[in-house]
Amino acid sequence: xxxxxxxxxxxxxxxxxxxxxxxxxxxxxxxxxxxxxxxxxxxxxxxxxxxxxxxxxxxx
Numbered sequence: 001x002x003x004x005x006x007x008x009x010x011x012x013x014x015x016x017x018x019x020x021x022x023x024x025x026x027x028x029x030x031x032x033x034x035x036x037x038x039x040x041x042x043x044x045x046x047x048x049x050x051x052x053x054x055x056x057x058x059x060x
Contacts, residue, residue, distance in 0.1 A: 011052070012048070012049060012052040012053060013047070013048050013049030013052060013053070014048060014049070023049075024053065024056065027053060027057060028056070028057075031057060031058060
């Protein structure tokens with residue numbers, strides 16, 4: 001048996017729950033601060049993060 005810590009996974013992406021919430025908060029804060037500009041970013045991959053984070057961002 002090892003002493004590895006059990007980490008709760010995020011419902012948003014394959015990462016820890018804390019990191020998932022941090023990414024979500026950063027994205028939503030960027031959108032809230034810069035509504036006059038379109039938020040452009042590159043999402044590398046096609047997994048849970050792509051589906052989850054794009055669904056919480058406003059269309060634009």
